[in-house]
Amino acid sequence: xxxxxxxxxxxxxxxxxxxxxxxxxxxxxxxxxxxxxxxxxxxxxxxxxxxxxxxxxxxxxxxxxxxxxxxxxxxxxxxxxxxxxxxxxxxxxxxxxxxxxxxxxxxxxxxxxxxxxxxxxxxxxxxxxxxxxxxxxxxxxxxxxxxxxxxxxxxxxxxxxxxxxxxxxxxxxxxxxxxxxxxxxxxxxxxxxxxxxxxxxxxxxxxx
Numbered sequence: 001x002x003x004x005x006x007x008x009x010x011x012x013x014x015x016x017x018x019x020x021x022x023x024x025x026x027x028x029x030x031x032x033x034x035x036x037x038x039x040x041x042x043x044x045x046x047x048x049x050x051x052x053x054x055x056x057x058x059x060x061x062x063x064x065x066x067x068x069x070x071x072x073x074x075x076x077x078x079x080x081x082x083x084x085x086x087x088x089x090x091x092x093x094x095x096x097x098x099x100x101x102x103x104x105x106x107x108x109x110x111x112x113x114x115x116x117x118x119x120x121x122x123x124x125x126x127x128x129x130x131x132x133x134x135x136x137x138x139x140x141x142x143x144x145x146x147x148x149x150x151x152x153x154x155x156x157x158x159x160x161x162x163x164x165x166x167x168x169x170x171x172x173x174x175x176x177x178x179x180x181x182x183x184x185x186x187x188x189x190x191x192x193x194x195x196x197x198x199x200x201x202x203x204x205x206x207x208x
Contacts, residue, residue, distance in 0.1 A: 008046045010036045015053050019109055024054050025116030054117050058110045061103035062122060068095050069126070073133045090194050096173060097190055101183045111174060123170060130166035138162060138205065165201055172197065 014036040018027045029050050033040050047053040072092045100107050114120045135154060138161075142152050154162075172193040180186040 004046075007036075007038060007042065011038065011043060011046060011053070012056060016057055016105065016109065019054060019057070019113050020105075023113040023115055024050070024120075027054075029053075051118055054114075055119070058106050058114070058119055061099065061106045062110065062119070064099050064103075065096060065126075068092065068099065069129065073129070089198065090191060093173075093190055093194050094187075097176070097183070097186055100173065100177050101186060104177065107177055111178070123174065127163075127166050127170045130169055131163050134162040134165055135159065141205070161201075161204060165197065168197055 011032065015027075015032050018032050018035070022028075027050065029040060029043065032053070033043050036043075043053075047056060072089075110119055110122060114122070135158075138154060138158050139152065142154075172190070176186045176189050176193070180189055
């Protein structure tokens with residue numbers, strides 16, 4: 001049992017190196033097995049295929065981020081309208097940041113080497129999730145102000161704003177992760193980016 005665990009860990013370590021060097025599409029299972037000193041049959045004992053091997057390196061970190069984001073978006077009070085003394089979105093952003101840096105190698109792999117895998121659109125998926133949430137926030141805000149009988153919907157400008165904010169949020173985390181080598185550096189950058197994004201939203205939407 002211990003030997004099997006060691007073999008699996010070695011395969012994962014070598015696979016990460018192969019994927020980082022060549023990307024998912026060009027990575028070779030044969031090379032991974034050769035460098036790990038195991039047969040392809042042994043590899044298939046642990047992983048179904050190359051996609052499963054890649055997923056084993058990124059699946060858990062992605063799930064942890066998704067849980068944080070899901071819990072945040074399910075809050076009773078719309079996130080962008082919560083208290084300003086200690087903004088909850090900054091607290092949540094730090095939780096996300098801690099997770100990103102705990103699994104930094106896996107996220108860099110995911111963001112830069114996932115083309116051709118089932119994870120290549122994960123960044124867009126998180127953007128879509130945030131975009132949908134902020135559309136709901138804006139729509140609810142408009143409904144609270146609606147005149148009886150009025151049809152409430154989002155304008156093209158409001159739709160664009162939600163998409164811009166969502167994309168900028170995701171891109172901000174990606175920028176910090178790719179450009180700040182340590183958690184300490186990242187902790188200095190992120191609050192400034194969060195303040196910038198909050199300021200833009202509140203200026204346009206009124207923050208009420």
